Amino acid sequence: MFWSCTLKIIFFCNDLPFFVNHFSTLARRTHEKGYDVIVLAGGATPEAVHSVERLGCRLIQLNISRSGTNPWQELAAFRQIWQVIRAENPDIMQLLTIKPCIYGGIAARFLKVPKVVGTVTGLGYTFSGSTLKAIIRKNMLLFLYRFAFGGSRRDVKLVFENLDDKSFFEQSKVILPAQTSRVWGAGVDLKRFSFKSQHPIAASDKVFRVVLPSRMLKDKGILEFIAAADILKNKGAPVEMVLVGGTDSANPASLKNEDIMQWVDRGVITWLGYRNDMPEQLQQADIVCLPSYREGMPKVILEAMACGKAIITTNVPGCREAIEPLVHGLIVPAADSAALAAAIVQLVENPKQLEMMGHAARQRATMLFADTMIADNYLSLYEVSAGFGS
Known part of the structure; x- marks a missing residue:
C-alpha cells in the first residue's frame, strides 16, 4: 500500500x-x-505533448x-x-537514458536534490563499439557517471534493466551495489498487447511470418x-521476413531507406516502415526476432511475449x-546470420514447439512484465526514500 503525498x-x-x-x-x-509530476523532455511532437497532458503531468520542453x-x-x-531544477x-x-542521467545527475548533485533515481535503459552503440573512438567515449561516459552518481551517497539510486549492465557499472566503480536496483525494463501493457489465437499453426500450406520490429x-x-x-529465400523456406x-537519421548506426529498398526490390524482405499499430503487427507474426548487439531490456520482446x-x-x-x-x-x-537462419528453420519445422513457446511466453509476460508492476517497483523506490516505507 502506498501513502498519499504531495x-x-x-x-x-x-x-x-x-x-x-x-x-x-x-x-x-x-x-x-x-x-506533483513534471516531465522535462526534448524532441516533443504534438502527439506526445497531448499524451503527457492526458496523463495530468506538467510538461517543460527542453532544447536537447x-x-x-x-x-x-x-x-x-x-x-x-540547471535553471529548471533550481x-x-x-x-x-527520475532520470531516463544516458544524457539525462549524466546532465541531470550532475546538476542535481550540486543543487542538492534530496533523491535522484537514474535508469540505465541500455548502453547502446556507445558501449558496444571496439574502435579507439568508442573506447575513449565509453571511458569518458563512465567518468561522468561516477561524477553524477558516485560516492557513498544515500540520495542516489541507479536502476538497471539487466544484470550485465548492473555488474559492469559496479565493477567499473561507478556506483556501489547497495545503490543499485533492477527492474524488467519499462514493462508492457498486457491488455493492449494481448494473446489472440490465429489459424492452425501447423497447416500444410502455412507461410510463417517472421517479424523484426525495431x-x-x-x-x-x-x-x-x-x-x-536471403539464405532462407535461396532454400525455399516457407517464410515471409518482415521488417517493421x-x-x-539522428543515430549514426541507422541504415538509409535506399539500403533497405534494394533488398525489398529483390523480394528478400518486406519492409513496412514505421507503424503505430504494433499490437496488431506482433499479433500477426508467428515468430518475433531481435538479433541485437546489446539492449537494456528490449521492450519489443516483452510486447511480443505478451502477444x-x-x-x-x-x-x-x-x-x-x-x-x-x-x-x-x-x-x-x-x-x-547463418545461425539466425538455422534457428528460424528449427521453429518453422516444429510448429508444435513454436506454439508451446508462444503460450509460455505469454505466461512469463503476465508474471514478470506488467507495466503496472514495474511502475509500482519505481514508486516503492520513491516512497522509501521519502520516508514512507522501509
Missing part, C-alpha cells in the same frame, strides 16, 4: 515520444498517488539532442536543465536479419535475460 518529482528524458512510449504508466500512477555533441549546444542544454526545487528526480539500426541486427532472409520500423509469440534473439546483455532458451524461444550468437 512531493514534487521531475521525470527527465531527452526524447518525449520515447518517454510516452515507455514510461506513461509510471507517470500516470505517480500522478495518481498525489505527486539525443546524439548531439556540439559543446556549445550541450552547454546551453545543461544551463537550461526553479522547480523537486524532491525527487528502428532500422545496424546494431539491432538488421543486416543479419536481411542476410538470413523506420530509419533514424504469445516465440522469440529468437541473441546472446547479448538484455536479450538473453528476456527469455529462457527452448522455453520461450531460441538464443543465437550475435552477428551470425
Whole structure:
C-alpha cells in the first residue's frame, strides 16, 4: 500500500515520444498517488505533448539532442536543465537514458536534490563499439557517471534493466551495489498487447511470418536479419521476413531507406516502415526476432511475449535475460546470420514447439512484465526514500 503525498518529482528524458512510449504508466500512477509530476523532455511532437497532458503531468520542453555533441549546444542544454531544477526545487528526480542521467545527475548533485533515481535503459552503440573512438567515449561516459552518481551517497539510486549492465557499472566503480536496483525494463501493457489465437499453426500450406520490429539500426541486427532472409529465400523456406520500423537519421548506426529498398526490390524482405499499430503487427507474426548487439531490456520482446509469440534473439546483455532458451524461444550468437537462419528453420519445422513457446511466453509476460508492476517497483523506490516505507 502506498501513502498519499504531495512531493514534487521531475521525470527527465531527452526524447518525449520515447518517454510516452515507455514510461506513461509510471507517470500516470505517480500522478495518481498525489505527486506533483513534471516531465522535462526534448524532441516533443504534438502527439506526445497531448499524451503527457492526458496523463495530468506538467510538461517543460527542453532544447536537447539525443546524439548531439556540439559543446556549445550541450552547454546551453545543461544551463537550461540547471535553471529548471533550481526553479522547480523537486524532491525527487527520475532520470531516463544516458544524457539525462549524466546532465541531470550532475546538476542535481550540486543543487542538492534530496533523491535522484537514474535508469540505465541500455548502453547502446556507445558501449558496444571496439574502435579507439568508442573506447575513449565509453571511458569518458563512465567518468561522468561516477561524477553524477558516485560516492557513498544515500540520495542516489541507479536502476538497471539487466544484470550485465548492473555488474559492469559496479565493477567499473561507478556506483556501489547497495545503490543499485533492477527492474524488467519499462514493462508492457498486457491488455493492449494481448494473446489472440490465429489459424492452425501447423497447416500444410502455412507461410510463417517472421517479424523484426525495431528502428532500422545496424546494431539491432538488421543486416543479419536481411542476410538470413536471403539464405532462407535461396532454400525455399516457407517464410515471409518482415521488417517493421523506420530509419533514424539522428543515430549514426541507422541504415538509409535506399539500403533497405534494394533488398525489398529483390523480394528478400518486406519492409513496412514505421507503424503505430504494433499490437496488431506482433499479433500477426508467428515468430518475433531481435538479433541485437546489446539492449537494456528490449521492450519489443516483452510486447511480443505478451502477444504469445516465440522469440529468437541473441546472446547479448538484455536479450538473453528476456527469455529462457527452448522455453520461450531460441538464443543465437550475435552477428551470425547463418545461425539466425538455422534457428528460424528449427521453429518453422516444429510448429508444435513454436506454439508451446508462444503460450509460455505469454505466461512469463503476465508474471514478470506488467507495466503496472514495474511502475509500482519505481514508486516503492520513491516512497522509501521519502520516508514512507522501509
